[in-house]
Amino acid sequence: MKTSLEELTDEKLMEMASKGNSDAMSHIFNRYKLRLYNFFYQMAAKKVICEELTQETFYKVIKYKNSYKGGKFSSWIFRIARNNFYDHYQNTKKTQPLESIEFALGEYDEDTLDEDIIHLMNVINTLKKEDKEIIIMNRLQKMKYDEIAEITGSSAIAVKSRVHRIIKNMRTQYFKTL
């Protein structure tokens, strides 16, 4: 039984999970937990908050499983994740200024990371959040333009041209300060 679950698509698994199959739900968790956690971490590297956001996202997956209507699963789950991120952002905005939520480099283990990589992360960090999330989704989470368009409510063409524009700006900045 287990091997056959592993071979199923995300969409099929979620459909089963929404009908109460907890094994299927467990597979969904396993497939997406690393991706979601890293998405959050790349957006705003505070371990505790990322853990909360990850849990919260999965909690909503369970709670709203019946509202999954069969579209692309990664879009669905990332939409939830993204909303959670911004909701949290919204709530903490009052108590914490924007900047402190961003990458806290101290959270990384600097010894194991290449200087160049750290520099790139810093550059990503300077992006405004609408650009940052798109770059993270496209370049780090390896999501396609149409997927991203579904999640952010835009069009694939708009997303693509935006990504290219962001990369162009980042290039200048990355090499200027390297």
Next chain:
Amino acid sequence: MKCIHIEDKIVDYIEVNLSEQEIELITNHIRTCESCKNTLEQTKEMLNKFNLIPDFELSEDLNKNLDEMLESEEKLALRNGIVSLGNNKVWGNVFKIAASIFFLMFGYVARGYIERDAQQNIAVNENQQRNKKLMLGMMENNSPSERIKGVGYFEDFRNPDIKIIEALVDRMKNDSNSNVRFAAVEALSTFSESELIKSSLIDVLNLEPNPSIQIEIIKILVSSKDKRALAPMKILLGKANTTKYVKDRINIAVSALL
């Protein structure tokens, strides 16, 4: 082809996402243009670096919590089956009670996953939706203790919606039990800046017979410095059946407001 056009297409070029024609055009241009060559090399390098940003591992705690969430989900699925008896009138109240307990328990289970850090505000929405339903239901209950419990949930709402405020105002004005009315007044006092609530309090002051509640309302209106309270207070002062200590309190309040 101009250099500016090249920059816009450079990512597509690197990812071989252009027509053969365009690729040829760009390749030819780059051969002779140092600046665009540089653009290509740098962009390539940077895009490669993206792939080197590591994935961060989930902590043991997080993994454990996710596992627990899955376990609860299994158990909940079982309970769901039992609770969905629902519509039979005989089971009506049993269902309501079971459902409330079910919601309360799921609330506690879910709270374990959601509430951790002192400083985080996540997922208040979830509990709010649940509490709102519970609350509105409880305020119709035959038991005054249950109605008071429902009113008590008001504290959990940071931005209570109009439905809840109206339900509380209704309890304050119309509940037959004075302890429930008192509890409603206390709950509403936490949002005493609201116009709706202030004017409801003033309305109630004209009609509420219980002296303790009268005094409670007077205190709230005085602390919010609302001069509109003066009129109903003067009326109370004039009434023969107003208790003496309420009249004393009003006299103090009137001086405070003027």
Next chain:
Amino acid sequence: MRKITIIVLAFFCISICTSQENYKQSLDGVKRVKIYTQTNVKITVGSSNDIIIGDYKDCKDCRKNDRIINDKNKSKKLRPIYANGNDNTGYGLQVKREGDLLEILDLKSAYQRNPGLRIILPQGISISLNCGQLDGHAVIEGFSSEIDVETHVGRIDLIDVSGPITANSLAGEVNIIFNAVNQKGPTTIRTSGSNIDVTLPKNTNANIELRSDQGAVFTDFNFKPIKKDGLRAIGANRRIKSSINKGGVSIKISSHLGNIYLRKKE
């Protein structure tokens, strides 16, 4: 032989001669009884699943009103009628059943009902009692179910109860002795002008809030201020908040003028 005959005869007489001595009604399917009267009431636990309402003959401190003697001859062929409802019991009560709620309205005036009503209910039934706008007092003993009681200037005595309790009196003294505290729902005890005396078992888990605007508050419990508000343990509203033992259900006791006594029961 003769003794038994006499007893049997006496029994018959009681049932026939005093046919309206009490009112009895089955409580099958009833979860809550609501009673509204203008007079004194005592409620204790009975063994059958019925409500039995009779005269409060053994009342030791019921105020004796001026005797109004109803001359039975004068009303022989007439029947009593009431302004506030219809007697469907023959006992001056209007009884209405709504789902699991039984509502009893006492149609007689305080004087007519004097010295009061003596009521017997089964264990576990929720009680709602309102003793009206005169000096009716309430005594309720031995119930582990929820009690909601309101008086005007009459006292409230709740003995050997578990709650949740919702008690209110304008100016009657309130005395409550808990034998246990049910965690099911909050207890609120309020008066305007009179003292409140509450006894809780010493190991009760509860979150207590005590307040008297003008009176004094006494207790022999160890009060640990609840950290939530931090500074508000004794706050601007003179509210004293504390948890006892592990904390738990909410118990709020407040009065405007009266004193509050919160006692530990060993």
